[in-house]
Amino acid sequence: MVEIKSAAAIEAMREAGRVVGEALAATRAAARPGVSLRELDEVAARVIREAGAKPTFLDYLPSFAPVPYPAVICASVNDAIVHGIPDDYRLRDGDLLSIDCGAELDGWTGDAAVSFTVGRAADADLRLIETAEAALAAGIAAVRTGARIGDIAHAIGRTARAAGYGIPQGFGGHGIGRRMHEDPDVPNEGRPGRGFPLRPGLVLAIEPMLLAGGLDGYHCAPDGWTLRTDDGSRAAHVEHTVAVTADGPRILTLP
Numbered sequence: 694m695v696e697i698k699s700a701a702a703i704e705a706m707r708e709a710g711r712v713v714g715e716a717l718a719a720t721r722a723a724a725r726p727g728v729s730l731r732e733l734d735e736v737a738a739r740v741i742r743e744a745g746a747k748p749t750f751l752d753y754l755p756s757f758a759p760v761p762y763p764a765v766i767c768a769s770v771n772d773a774i775v776h777g778i779p780d781d782y783r784l785r786d787g788d789l790l791s792i793d794c795g796a797e798l799d800g801w802t803g804d805a806a807v808s809f810t811v812g813r814a815a816d817a818d819l820r821l822i823e824t825a826e827a828a829l830a831a832g833i834a835a836v837r838t839g840a841r842i843g844d845i846a847h848a849i850g851r852t853a854r855a856a857g858y859g860i861p862q863g864f865g866g867h868g869i870g871r872r873m874h875e876d877p878d879v880p881n882e883g884r885p886g887r888g889f890p891l892r893p894g895l896v897l898a899i900e901p902m903l904l905a906g907g908l909d910g911y912h913c914a915p916d917g918w919t920l921r922t923d924d925g926s927r928a929a930h931v932e933h934t935v936a937v938t939a940d941g942p943r944i945l946t947l948p
């Protein structure tokens with residue numbers, strides 16, 4: 694069931710989203726060679742706690758996972774696409790890191806992700822990240838009353854495929870509100886003019902995932918959470934929580 698949010702609910706979701714944006718900004722600022730993923734998790738945990746919010750991912754148990762999620766952020770390095778569990782791995786020069794974070798404030802949830810390089814960047818990684826950001830921007834630009842979920846999916850997928858990148862099937866964006874995962878699903882590839890119609894009060898997490906090798910294949914690591922590319926190529930993942938308003942899209946997860 695799709696829940697349409699009131700204007701007051703969207704203002705409350707903006708405050709939850711702001712906490713997520715600030716946690717991601719702080720985490721990104723702390724990421725450099727030598728810093729461990731667990732240390733980055735602590736940075737995000739502190740920002741969320743000091744804002745009076747609750748980390749959404751911690752202990753989250755979706756149907757696809759065998760164990761509750763054990764951390765505040767997902768930290769996915771290089772060939773990890775999403776859901777990387779922060780551990781004692783220390784970032785190295787040239788790593789590509791995707792950080793995903795969720796927070797709940799006053800009963801409302803925000804969910805967002807960023808991808809960036811650490812230390813000296815490879816041109817190929819910068820191009821992958823820029824394309825993921827362009828795909829997210831294209832998906833957000835497709836958000837307007839009267840458009841459909843398929844228009845968002847198509848805009849994302851076309852941007853990724855035109856640049857030669859793969860798209861993992863079966864994972865994508867989602868409705869969001871009091872819970873992190875609500876209807877409708879927001880696939881990262883699809884047919885324009887199809888799917889659930891957008892209207893003011895609908896709030897969506899839009900989250901393109903791009904695989905550098907151009908193939909779609911991925912698998913889950915033995916930890917039961919981390920998704921990795923089959924070909925070992927790198928991946929980028931970016932995400933915003935976005936409200937449909939009468940004036941078009943409103944991004945809720947900026948700092």
Ligand code: MF3
Binds near residue numbers: 750753762795804900
């Ligand atoms: N942005 C991710 C998603 O929508 C975050 C989930 S991580 C989890 O699936 F640990 F909470 F599952």
Ligand code: CO
Binds near residue numbers: 805866867898932
């Ligand atoms: Co999400």
